[in-house]
Amino acid sequence: MAELRHSVQPRWVIVSSARGNRPHDVSSDHSGSDGGNHSGGNHSCPFCRNHEHETGDETFAFRESDVVSAPDWSVRVVYNKFPAVDSSLSPTCTIDEDCHRSRRSGFGSHEVVVETPEHGIQFAELPIDQVERVLKAFRHRLKDLKNDKRFQYVQVFKNNGKEAGASLRHSHSQIIALPMVPQELMWQVKNSKEFFERKGRCLLCESVKADLRDRSRLIDQSSRFVSVAPFEARFPFETWIIPINHSSNFEGTSDSEIGDLARLLHLTLKKIVQQFPGAAYNYVLYNNPFCEETKTEYFHWYIAILPRLGVLGGFELATGWTINTVAPEKAAQTLRECVLK
16 A cells, blocks of 8 residues: 655655565666567556556547547557556545554556657657547646645656656656645745745746756757756756746646647657667656646746756755756757758
C-alpha cells in the first residue's frame, strides 16, 4: 500500500512498494528505442496494439471507433498497473506530535499515456500530428482531473531512457494527480507571487521579454512559444519551452496553441537527441496548481526538458543545489546552431 511520509525534512516522500514490481525492458546503454519493427509490435510489451487487455483501465484515447480498449487507437491513456499512488485509498492523514511525523495514505491517481501504437519508436521520431495528439491527451486528462476536488496538483512527465527512470522502451509518459502541492511547485508559486506583489507583473513573462531582447539564451521561437536555456539552468542543456503571452493553465490552451507547441517541442527534442545520441532525458510540465489560493495572474506554465548528461553527487544531494558545468548561454548557442540532419 502506498503511503506519503513527512518528518524532519521539509518535503514529502512517497513510499510505494508496488512501483518496484513494474516490468523492465530498458537497458542502460539505450535511451528508448530498441530498433525493432515499429509497426509489428512486441509480443511481450503491454503497450503495443492488441495488448490492450494487459494494461489498466482506459481513461481516454484517440481512436477511429467508439469501442473502449479496441485496438484502433493512436494515443491511449490508462491507469498505471504499478502505481506510485492509488485512487482507491481514502485521503487520510495521521500526525505523531511527539516526533513531528506525518503519514498520509498514498491517495492519488497514476496514469500512463501510451504515445504511439508503434513499438521501438522514440517520442522525438513521432510525426508532429502525433505529438499534437499526445499534448491534447494531456490537456484532456488535466481538465478531467481538475474536476475532482480531492486533487490539488497534477504532474505530467516523461522518462526517456533508463537513466531518466524509464522501465519500458515503448514510448510513453505519465500523469500523477496528488492531494497536495509538492514543495518544488510551492517554491515556484511563492517566488512568482512575491514578484507579482512587488512589480505587478508575471515573473516568467518578464523573463521571456528579457530573453527576447538579449537573445543569448534564446534557442528557437515560434509564433506563440519560445525555447530557452534558462538563466538559472540546473543541468547542462536544460531547456524550457514557455508561452510568450501569459498563460497560467496548460488545460486552457487552444488547439492552435497545441499545434504550435507540438512543432517547437518536436524540434527541440530532435536537436537534443541529435546533439547527444542515446542520451536519456526527462521532460516535465510545470502547471498551475488547482488550489484556490494560487492565482492565475502570477503563475505561468512551462515545459522543462532535462537531458541526463551527468549524475548528482554528494554536494547536490546534500544541499539541493546543482553545479551546472555548461553555461546556459553556451548551451543555447549550441542548440540554436544545431542543423537537423
